[in-house]
Amino acid sequence: MDRKEAQSLIGKQIIVQEHQSGVYYAELVDVIVQPRKPWRGLVKIVGVKQLPAQTSSLEFKLTPPVYQDGDVIEIHSGKIEKLTKTPCQSYQDSLVKAIEKEIENCNKKQPSNVTGIDELKSYLNSVQSEPLKEAVVKTSNNHPYSLLLQELEKPALDTLEKALGTFELTHDNIVYCHNSFTNHPLQESLAIVGVNFITYQTKEQVVSVQHHYERKVVNAHQDVIYDRFEFTTESGKRSIIMYTNEFSRDR
Structure with a gap:
């Protein structure tokens, strides 16, 4: 995506592609342009499209999203993609769908990974029963x-x-x-x-x-x-x- 197209999407939802660390829905807050450098995007996370890659070894370790609802981050332009489908309506709902999709994939590709599937189901239950908390940034003298x-x-x-x-x-x-x-x-x-x-x-x-x-x-x-x-x-x-x-x- 070039800078001109990105500027036309300010205020709208886009996709943040973090590859092994997951895929996220976000609102493009601003386009940051500096001389002789690729443009960067300031985005506000609003949902989870795909969970980070999960550990598939014998000792399964659940990997939750690296970004939480409302996180505002600056990212490289190469990680920003145009949203072509329905915008995300709720971080929690999108996270539930992402977990359900991961469980479905595990059942198809790794049906013997009972520990991993059980941990994902437990994670799903916790997300459905408790609202997610917004990230809080605290400043110090060195911030x-x-x-x-x-x-x-x-x-x-x-x-x-x-x-x-x-x-x-x-x-x-x-x-x-x-x-x-x-x-x-x-x-x-x-x-x-x-x-x-x-x-x-x-x-x-x-x-x-x-x-x-x-x-x-x-x-x-x-x-x-x-x-x-x-x-x-x-x-x-x-x-x-x-x-x-x-x-x-x-x-």
Whole structure:
């Protein structure tokens, strides 16, 4: 799938092909484009199409899905495929169908693998009886998001938090952060320009933020700082906020 086609599928369901680690239904949240690099997709997992490859040795070991309902991940474009059949309606229902299909395959191809079939049936019963929990991302001082916040001046951080409030979000709603600051250590008289990708999620919405930034140390007493935050919700609502310090007013 090329970048143009992928951009036309933003907000729609696609297939995430992880091969031995399973096949998943996901919503394409955003297409990430960087110079001289293949595009990448930011996706929100919504279902399971096929379970990961199961161990078929004498000591059967069940392999559950690597992604849970609501997980937001960044993946290579080569793993994204267009959905050609009915979209997934429920993660739990899709997981039940994937387990049932795996049991059927085991009965046909490995009828003697009683242990594996029994474990799959037990897994099926547990999924049918208990709702799946959403993944929770907790930040620490070394988390990319925490490090990104530390790079912002106080007025820029206040501006970001005010904008988050308009979308009924807080820092606790962070689920993904690609922090490119860590790739560009700022040295004397060196300018850096880049983009950070941030995703926030609540039960009601997913909000993607592109943080465009410029930094330049002119001398010991003068820094040029520019931050632009571009918000996009899954429903298409957009908002842009900017912060510049006194030495970047003429940009």
